[in-house]
Amino acid sequence: MAKSKKEIISIQSVSKIYNLGETVVKALDNVSLSIYDNDYISIMGPSGSGKSTLMNIIGCLDVPSKGKYKFKNELISEMDDNQLANIRNEKIGFVFQTFNLLPKLNAMQNVEVPLIYSSLGRKERLKRAEEALYIVGLQDRMNHKPNELSGGQRQRVAIARALVNKPSIILADEPTGNLDSKSGNEILKFFSKLHKDGNTIIMVTHEESVAKLSKRRIDIFDGKIARDE
Amino acid sequence: MNRIINYLIDTVGGVLFYFGQTKLRTALTLMGITVGVSSIIAIMTVLETFEQSTDAVVSDMKTNIFYITKDNPIQITFGNDAGWGKQKIPRITWDEYEQLKRNLTLTTNMAATTAEEPSDRTISVGKEELKSRLASFWGSDGDILSVSKYDILDGRNIQDVDIENASRVAIVGYYIKEQLFPYSNPVGQNIEIDNIPFEIIALTEPKGELLGQNMDSMIGIPISTYIKYYGGKGWRGRPDLQLILEAESMDTLQDATDEAIGVFRAIRKIPPGEPNNFYIATNDQLMDTFGSFTSSIKIFVGLVAGISLIVAGIGIANIMLVSLTERIKEIGIRKALGARRVDIFLQFLIEAVLISIIGGVVGIILGLSFGNVVATFLEQDPVIPYEWVLYSLQICASMGIVFGLYPAIKASKLNPIDSMRYD
Numbered sequence: 001m002a003k004s005k006k007e008i009i010s011i012q013s014v015s016k017i018y019n020l021g022e023t024v025v026k027a028l029d030n031v032s033l034s035i036y037d038n039d040y041i042s043i044m045g046p047s048g049s050g051k052s053t054l055m056n057i058i059g060c061l062d063v064p065s066k067g068k069y070k071f072k073n074e075l076i077s078e079m080d081d082n083q084l085a086n087i088r089n090e091k092i093g094f095v096f097q098t099f100n101l102l103p104k105l106n107a108m109q110n111v112e113v114p115l116i117y118s119s120l121g122r123k124e125r126l127k128r129a130e131e132a133l134y135i136v137g138l139q140d141r142m143n144h145k146p147n148e149l150s151g152g153q154r155q156r157v158a159i160a161r162a163l164v165n166k167p168s169i170i171l172a173d174e175p176t177g178n179l180d181s182k183s184g185n186e187i188l189k190f191f192s193k194l195h196k197d198g199n200t201i202i203m204v205t206h207e208e209s210v211a212k213l214s215k216r217r218i219d220i221f222d223g224k225i226a227r228d229e
Numbered sequence: 230m231n232r233i234i235n236y237l238i239d240t241v242g243g244v245l246f247y248f249g250q251t252k253l254r255t256a257l258t259l260m261g262i263t264v265g266v267s268s269i270i271a272i273m274t275v276l277e278t279f280e281q282s283t284d285a286v287v288s289d290m291k292t293n294i295f296y297i298t299k300d301n302p303i304q305i306t307f308g309n310d311a312g313w314g315k316q317k318i319p320r321i322t323w324d325e326y327e328q329l330k331r332n333l334t335l336t337t338n339m340a341a342t343t344a345e346e347p348s349d350r351t352i353s354v355g356k357e358e359l360k361s362r363l364a365s366f367w368g369s370d371g372d373i374l375s376v377s378k379y380d381i382l383d384g385r386n387i388q389d390v391d392i393e394n395a396s397r398v399a400i401v402g403y404y405i406k407e408q409l410f411p412y413s414n415p416v417g418q419n420i421e422i423d424n425i426p427f428e429i430i431a432l433t434e435p436k437g438e439l440l441g442q443n444m445d446s447m448i449g450i451p452i453s454t455y456i457k458y459y460g461g462k463g464w465r466g467r468p469d470l471q472l473i474l475e476a477e478s479m480d481t482l483q484d485a486t487d488e489a490i491g492v493f494r495a496i497r498k499i500p501p502g503e504p505n506n507f508y509i510a511t512n513d514q515l516m517d518t519f520g521s522f523t524s525s526i527k528i529f530v531g532l533v534a535g536i537s538l539i540v541a542g543i544g545i546a547n548i549m550l551v552s553l554t555e556r557i558k559e560i561g562i563r564k565a566l567g568a569r570r571v572d573i574f575l576q577f578l579i580e581a582v583l584i585s586i587i588g589g590v591v592g593i594i595l596g597l598s599f600g601n602v603v604a605t606f607l608e609q610d611p612v613i614p615y616e617w618v619l620y621s622l623q624i625c626a627s628m629g630i631v632f633g634l635y636p637a638i639k640a641s642k643l644n645p646i647d648s649m650r651y652d
Contacts, residue, residue, distance in 0.1 A: 056646055061565060061645050061646050081569070082570060085564065086569070088565060089566065089568075094565055100558075100649060101562075102559055104250075113563065114567050117566065117567040117569070118567070165567075
């Protein structure tokens with residue numbers, strides 16, 4: 001791996017422990033991991049392995065119970081809700097399996113949502129949302145609601161939304177899980193292109209074929225990293 | 230700041246869209262507020278028109294006037310505040326009036342009247358008949374024109390000799406001249422009241438309208454004539470009199486009323502310690518009573534509207550909680566995309582305030598329309614009670630805040646991971 005690259009994410013001995021009354025579940029057990037600029041990583045593992053927990057922690061949706069998580073030298077593991085929200089807003093672009101678009105808003109308005117929380121003015125928001133939709137090739141679908149778009153198009157709107165704030169990493173959770181293979185392949189091609197353009201991509205998946213496209217593969221098993229290459 | 234403007238635009242659009250999606254539910258929620266606010270505004274509009282016209286009455290009334298009457302001149306009291314049964318109250322008689330007249334020293338003018346307002350009597354000149362209903366037909370004696378602020382344009386006042394002889398002479402208002410004597414001076418001509426001929430002895434100067442009543446649609450005759458020809462009709466036997474008394478000035482008004490009470494009690498031989506068996510009231514007291522009447526209506530309306538607004542507010546809280554559970558996923562997504570607690574909190578709060586303000590504005594429009602329709606019906610000028618419009622908006626906004634608070638806090642505390650998975 002190209003170790004000379006700039007480190008973006010540094011996870012040091014991170015554990016996530018859930019206290020479910022009698023039983024204590026270690027969803028993540030002493031995991032350490034570094035992610036570098038322009039990485040294209042796939043995280044694999046069976047359900048219950050802890051990959052979702054890792055993904056939530058990387059995405060700043062959750063904080064670790066133990067250990068340190070640094071994002072571009074900012075100590076995420078010590079942050080409160082509002083600081084986490086700001087990091088998610090500015091540094092992370094999410095792409096979800098179920099797209100998670102807001103059904104009442106059209107494509108343009110969906111892409112605008114993160115910008116609303118970045119205190120951008122209306123003009124600037126419209127300009128950047130338009131640019132992002134242009135990048136994913138949906139410039140002629142801006143006024144369509146999610147239910148007027150195909151699955152592949154919806155996921156492209158979601159990618160545009162992830163890109164619109166120029167994030168440091170793109171975090172994709174089973175991005176092709178709800179798509180037919182043709183649209184799935186298109187999305188994956190698009191991720192490869194984004195990677196080539198210099199973006200850092202972290203993708204959670206359970207499909208070998210999808211993982212093969214990435215440049216680095218991390219397997220999670222029982223809350224531990226089983227393989228990283 | 231930019232952020233807040235962003236939510237406002239975002240939220241207003243969102244709320245309007247959401248209303249469109251859930252028309253019936255929203256309409257029902259709004260209805261509570263609308264009913265509360267519109268009832269406040271409607272009543273306040275009507276009261277305001279009344280206050281406006283009573284102001285006009287006040288400026289037209291002499292403040293140094295007081296009345297002695299059998300019945301409470303203020304018909305708008307709650308319950309019966311008299312200490313004696315109604316049957317026992319004696320009528321005020323001509324004899325009592327004459328005695329009073331002889332004994333009062335602080336009263337400059339005094340009139341006894343009996344009046345029909347409005348009157349259904351047929352007024353005609355030859356074959357010509359007055360088409361509209363006569364606003365007021367009264368019998369009185371000489372001082373009546375002075376105490377009720379009528380000035381004679383031409384002719385003479387009712388004199389003692391007219392009273393003694395029960396002469397068929399009449400004073401007519403300017404409207405009667407316009408309708409029945411458009412091209413001539415009515416003074417000296419004849420007019421028939423229920424087919425009984427009268428000679429017109431005076432025409433009064435035009436006074437215009439007051440409280441929707443045409444003050445010039447008026448005919449007055451000597452009180453003895455009234456009792457002789459018309460007294461039996463409508464009333465059994467002789468009508469009771471209303472006495473109108475005028476003190477020299479505002480300064481002597483109190484002394485004059487005290488004197489009148491004393492003299493009248495003496496005439497009726499009421500032993501000390503017994504209550505008066507007549508009413509005495511000054512114009513000021515009449516106005517005060519009206520004022521306290523309107524303010525008790527205001528308090529009552531305020532209470533009722535307050536209760537209905539609290540109920541409406543609970544409706545808002547309920548609808549916001551429903552809308553919250555429907556949108557848990559949306560909140561999760563927004564939080565994942567960078568919405569802070571305060572963002573979600575404000576979004577919900579703004580929505581609640583917006584719902585209640587929309588309800589309030591609809592209520593204000595309805596209330597103003599209804600109140601002014603009533604005002605027009607009562608022949609009052611339309612008004613807008615700006616003060617109350619402003620209060621209503623403030624009340625609505627604070628209701629939105631109070632009842633939106635809990636749902637907004639609840640929404641803001643949702644965890645993005647679990648919320649996004651919620652279906």
